[in-house]
Amino acid sequence: MIDGIRFRIRTGAPWPDVPVEYGPWGRVHGLFRRRLFPRRAVPDTTSSRSSLRRPSFSRPVTEWR
Numbered sequence: 001m002i003d004g005i006r007f008r009i010r011t012g013a014p015w016p017d018v019p020v021e022y023g024p025w026g027r028v029h030g031l032f033r034r035r036l037f038p039r040r041a042v043p044d045t046t047s048s049r050s051s052l053r054r055p056s057f058s059r060p061v062t063e064w065r
Contacts, residue, residue, distance in 0.1 A: 004028035005035075 004022025008015060018025045 001028050001031050005032045008032075 001023045004018045004025075005028060007013070007022060008018050008028070015025045015029045018028050022028055
């Protein structure tokens with residue numbers, strides 16, 4: 001299945017076009033995703049959406065009259 005991942009990366013072919021000799025394409029893709037995006041054992045609850053915002057470097061907006 002590792003060779004199937006290497007084939008897909010080398011050729012740029014879509015996942016369903018991975019040859020059958022490397023295994024079913026769904027399993028090859030699943031292995032690729034598990035290696036690339038491993039699950040965390042403990043969810044990260046310390047981050048919030050506000051920490052993902054870009055900091056504002058402009059002057060504060062004043063009210064227009």
